[in-house]
Amino acid sequence: MTHAPVVDVLAGKYAVGETVTVKGWVRTRRDSKAGLSFIALHDGSCFDPVQVIALNTLPNYADIQRLTAGCSLVVTATVKESEGQGQALELDATEVSIVGWVENPDTYPMAAKRHSIEYLREHAHLRPRTNVIGAVTRVRNCLSQAIHRFFHERGYFWVSTPIITASDTEGAGELFRVSTLDMMNIPTTEQGDVDYSQDFFGREAYLTVSGQLNGETYACAMSKIYTFGPTFRAENSNTSRHLAEFWMIEPEVAFADLGDIAQLAEDMLKYVCKAVLEERADDMAFFAQRINKEAISRLEKLISSDFVRMDYTDAIEILENCGKDFEFPVSWGIDLSSEHERYLAEEHVGAPIIMQNYPKDIKAFYMRLNDDNKTVAAMDVLAPGIGEIIGGSQREERLDVFDDRLEEMGLSKEDYGWYRDLRRYGTVPHSGFGLGFERLVAYVTGMQNVRDVIPFPRTPGNASY
Amino acid sequence: MTHAPVVDVLAGKYAVGETVTVKGWVRTRRDSKAGLSFIALHDGSCFDPVQVIALNTLPNYADIQRLTAGCSLVVTATVKESEGQGQALELDATEVSIVGWVENPDTYPMAAKRHSIEYLREHAHLRPRTNVIGAVTRVRNCLSQAIHRFFHERGYFWVSTPIITASDTEGAGELFRVSTLDMMNIPTTEQGDVDYSQDFFGREAYLTVSGQLNGETYACAMSKIYTFGPTFRAENSNTSRHLAEFWMIEPEVAFADLGDIAQLAEDMLKYVCKAVLEERADDMAFFAQRINKEAISRLEKLISSDFVRMDYTDAIEILENCGKDFEFPVSWGIDLSSEHERYLAEEHVGAPIIMQNYPKDIKAFYMRLNDDNKTVAAMDVLAPGIGEIIGGSQREERLDVFDDRLEEMGLSKEDYGWYRDLRRYGTVPHSGFGLGFERLVAYVTGMQNVRDVIPFPRTPGNASY
Secondary structure, X not given: OOEOOHHHHHOOOOOOOOEEEEEEXXXXXXXXXXXXXXXXXXXXOOOOOEXXXXXXXXXXXXXXXXXXXXXXXXXXXXXXXXXXOOOOEEEEEEEEEEEEOEOOOOOOOOOOOOOOHHHHHOXXXXXXXXXXXXXXXXXXXXXXXXXXXXXXXXXXXXXXXXXXXOOOOOOOOXXXXXXXXXXXXXXXXXXXXXXXXXXXXXXXXXXXOOOHHHHHHXXXXXOEEEEEEEEEOOOOOOOOOOXXXXXXXXXXXXXXXXXXXXXXXXXXXHHHHHHHHHHOHHHHHXXXXXXXXXXXXXXXXXXXXXXXXEEHHHHHHHHHHOOOOOOOOOOOOOOOOHHHHHHHHHHHHOOOEEEEEEEHHHXXXXXXXXXXXXXXXXXXXXXXXXXXXXEEEEEOOOHHHHHHHHHHOOOOOHHHHHXXXXXXXXXXXXXXXXXXXXXXXXXXXOOXXXXXXXXOOOEOOEOOO | OXXXXXXXXXXXXXXXXXXXXXEEEEEEEEEEOOOEEEEEEEOOOOOXXXXXXXXXXXXXXXXXXXXXXXXXXXXXXXXEEOOOOOOOEEEEEEEEEEEEOEOOHHHOOOOOOOOOHHHHHOOOOOHHHOHHHHHHHHHHHHHHHHHHHHHHHOOOEEOOOOOEEOOOOOXXXXXXXXXXXXXXXXXXXXXXXEOHHHOOOOOOOEEOOOOHHHHHHHHHHHOEEEEXXXXXXXXXXXXXXXXXXXXXXXXXXXXXXXXXXXHHHHHHHHHHHHHHHHHOHHHHHHHHHHOOOOHHHHHHHHHHOOOEEEEHHXXXXXXXXXXXXXXXXXXXXXXXXXXXXXXXXXXXXXXXXEEEEEEHHHOOOOEOEOOOOOEEEEEEEEEOOOEEEEEEEEEOOOHHHHHXXXXXXXXXXXXXXXXXXXXXXXXXXXXXXXXXXHHHHHHHHOOOOHHHOOOXXXXXXXXXX
């Protein structure tokens, strides 16, 4: 007997009259006075459950009448055309085997009723059983597959940059320390410092905040690479946009300038949003209905619109002259805040913006200095409804300019020895960007909080499961 | 002008006579008395460089004659049929723009000569510029793409299980601690213990050793999931098979028993090996020529052979009666060592073995107890030439049996509360396995040491870059 995923049954991959076996969990059960029960059986393979009709002639019909949400079943059944509204096909059960009961249906945390998203978060091990988290899981998977496909089709190589590292990419990190030292018995040096030479790695080690610098070493040999892996920030931020552990995608491209990488960012976002609309229409319909009315329309708009390139300097002028009263005052040199970005993307342009050429003083040391000596070749992609979703730059490939910048920022050449080597030996212009995966999933689904688009969120005070 | 990847030029995607621009790094330069130079230009897109012919009529021919390995170029050229042996196509340069020199060719660490693999490891930021590490990078990428594709085509969802965790899956871990506490000023409780309530997560937290337990929570809702992410072991092992940080693939399947998951492992290994032979013939030819003569033939053999299912108990009998003198003596109940596994796979069977049903006392607490009460439904895939490459099991889904096992092993019910919930609410038989990605890459390429198949290896005393 074929084990038929519900998605295949509903898609009509089995002929009417064919016998199939479906395996899953009860969503709802409804008994009819006509001597039969309707069971909505779910297996996670798509948004909808399949309707199973169990007649009272089944030998275990008494047990079937006790089924509640969450019970697990193996059902052998005949495919038939549905007489009711909704789905075209349903299943006539010839055997309903009850695999697992729910211990106490009244206290089952995922009982069939509406739960708050905060309540679900407290039950992260059971929440994938709900409509909303199931849909998030499928869309998240779809986005991840589309990202790998996008880069693979274009000749990029996936490179796994290290998670544990002795470097601090941003040079200003809130870092998690990784150690095996006995915390009750920390070894110290003669100078009274922690003696990290006795630690596992023989030195102080952290969780990475970005794979970029490592990624550059591979781009400067393989031409086109991308990373897709976890990154970490030990920031004490309890917001809907921050996680201590999140996944990041970081392409890095040799012989590419800022314009090339901006185009890559635009192409990639459109590609993955298109994939979701095509492949997860069921889940997106749910998000549009229950989470954010514009979930589908704003993706369609993103796909069809040209992203507007805008210089930071021009943006400041627009903000200064727009007559709006911002909480944070605007002047050249400031870091744009969320209200500024959203005004520009949502009100002024009404489309995604690729903001370019920021003041060097608010950007990282590795970004390429522009000829004006005031700005660097950095870019952010600002999307209506979410703000910054991608940040990238052309990297400083000129050794002398880079060294000046290191000195200016009080960073030591020695710490960046291997990174400088890329500029000493066959240096090339190169660029890359970082995309926070959870922010992308939140944007695509319309979910308000990134904690609900990653299976087990890590935030200050929370490493459960 | 099209920026043409070398792989496309060599594959004939541009017509003879067409003008293209190639961008990359010099591998070698050879001057001919006929007044021209041959430059092998490499861009990482495939194993081979393309031959560029630069005539002495080029305005910067004097500079071209100073080019050395590692210099970066942008070359505009006409595609022509090659007159020499080897490649069918080469390039007639119309412009050779020198982008980046090599600072001091005599001391360039990757100068064009044979380097030992250990030397390359000491220059991990430059080693992707070599033939061997370039080939590893492309094969590693190919394997990763094939793994995602394999699972995606079969309806599995990629789930990212947490990297930072408060759980210890194997119950016996050598764990890395993740902390933001000030190491010079560790807060203590009134009892004199470390006060982890003041740490970032409000409790003791570690790097994960496996995503399995978390993965089970998603399999018990979505039916078919897999993880692909980094995992960690703080083992003080300096071997060619161990890394402190490595990537793991862990599928988990609801309603699957040991036989199902064994079949999945066999299908997956064959699928990904086939993908490498088809997509990376160039790199595999290199590995067969320079690293391991059997690199290709053993993959072909793996693909065409039926993996042999063998019970642990039968294996012990075979080993006891084979007349071989093993370093570690054989008797029922032992953990098979590498010499035993290799004898069985390489000498006795001559094909991959899926070893099943191990003594419960040498296996983890979550594995399903068999009816004999002595063995558990565990399996290992043993491949000729490498030994264990996959380990998996059916999970204990019966709450009462699971609780007995926890007690037997001295583990507390409270610590596994959320894991027990999966057995309390609609429990289902389910199974999964773990595949160490670096061991797979080492197996496929024939590389002897896993440190050479991951970009920046982490081992005791080493977290450089």
